[in-house]
Amino acid sequence: MKILVCIKQVPDLESRFKPDAAGVWFSEADLAFRVNEYDEYAIEQAVKLKEQLGNEPEITVLSIGPDRVLEAIKKALAMGCDRAVHVQDSAAHLKDPWQIASIIATHAKDQAYDVIFTGMQSQDRGSAQVGVTVAEQLGYACATTLVGFAYEGGAITAKLELEGGIKGVAKLKTPALVTCQLGLNTPRYPTLPNIMKAKKKEIAGVPVADLLKEEALGKTVSFHPPAKKGSGLILEGDVSDLVEKVIGILKDKTAVLR
Numbered sequence: 373m374k375i376l377v378c379i380k381q382v383p384d385l386e387s388r389f390k391p392d393a394a395g396v397w398f399s400e401a402d403l404a405f406r407v408n409e410y411d412e413y414a415i416e417q418a419v420k421l422k423e424q425l426g427n428e429p430e431i432t433v434l435s436i437g438p439d440r441v442l443e444a445i446k447k448a449l450a451m452g453c454d455r456a457v458h459v460q461d462s463a464a465h466l467k468d469p470w471q472i473a474s475i476i477a478t479h480a481k482d483q484a485y486d487v488i489f490t491g492m493q494s495q496d497r498g499s500a501q502v503g504v505t506v507a508e509q510l511g512y513a514c515a516t517t518l519v520g521f522a523y524e525g526g527a528i529t530a531k532l533e534l535e536g537g538i539k540g541v542a543k544l545k546t547p548a549l550v551t552c553q554l555g556l557n558t559p560r561y562p563t564l565p566n567i568m569k570a571k572k573k574e575i576a577g578v579p580v581a582d583l584l585k586e587e588a589l590g591k592t593v594s595f596h597p598p599a600k601k602g603s604g605l606i607l608e609g610d611v612s613d614l615v616e617k618v619i620g621i622l623k624d625k626t627a628v629l630r
Contacts (some may be wrong), residue, residue: 373429379411381444410491412559413552419452449570461580473505474586493555494579503551513544
C-alpha cells in the first residue's frame with residue numbers, strides 16, 4: 373500500500389497579520405509558521421493506518437511552498453512519514469485551490485497511491501476545496517470532514533460530521549481520498565529519537581513548473597483588515613434596569629421603537 377499525506381504550512385493564528393506591499397496577501401515579516409492544524413490529523417491518521425497494517429505501507433508527505441515549508445515537512449517525517457516531496461514554489465500563496473489541487477494530482481497520477489489524506493481545510497484560506505478537487509481530478513472516491521476512520525480489506529469506513537452536528541457514515545473502496553478534521557484523533561508529538569531519524573529521510577525537491585499544468589480560475593485582488601467599527605457600550609446593573617437602559621438607547625440612536 374502507498375499513502376500520500378498533503379500538508380500546508382500556515383502562519384500561527386496568534387500572529388499579528390497585516391497586508392503585504394502588493395496588497396494581495398499578508399506580510400510574512402515577524403510571523404511564526406506551523407503545520408496546518410487539520411493536516412496534523414491527516415498525518416496522524418496515515419501513521420495509524422501504517423501501524424495497523426504492520427508498518428508495511430510507505431507514507432509520502434507532500435507540501436507546496438518556499439524553503440520554509442521544510443520545517444513542516446520535517447515534523448511530518450518525525451511523526452512517522454517515510455519520505456517527502458517538496459514542491460518548490462515561492463509564489464504558492466498566489467495560486468488558487470484549483471491550481472494547488474492540480475499540482476498534487478499531477479504528482480499523484482503516476483504514483484498509484486491507495487489512500488490520500490488531507491486536512492479538511494487550511495487555516496489561512498479556509499476554502500476546503502483542495503482535497504475534493506484532487507479526488508475529482510484523479511477519479512478517486514472521496515469523503516470529507518472525517519471524525520472517524522477504519523480500514524479493512526481494501527475499503528474505508530468513514531464517519532463524517534455533517535451540518536447541525538449530525539454524523540454520517542460512508543464506505544469507500546480504494547483508491548480514495550479523505551479530508552480530516554478535529555475529533556478524528558490526537559496527533560502525536562515527535563519524540564527526540566524520531567526527530568533524529570527524520571533527518572536521514574528523503575526529501576525530494578521538485579520545481580513547481582514540473583507539475584503545474586493549469587491556469588488560475590480566480591485570483592486574490594485585494595487583501596485588507598476588516599473595517600474598524602465604533603466602540604462598544606457595556607451596561608451593568610439589575611436586569612430590570614438594563615432593559616430600560618437598552619430601550620432608551622434604541623430610541624435615542626435608531627429608528628427602532630419610534
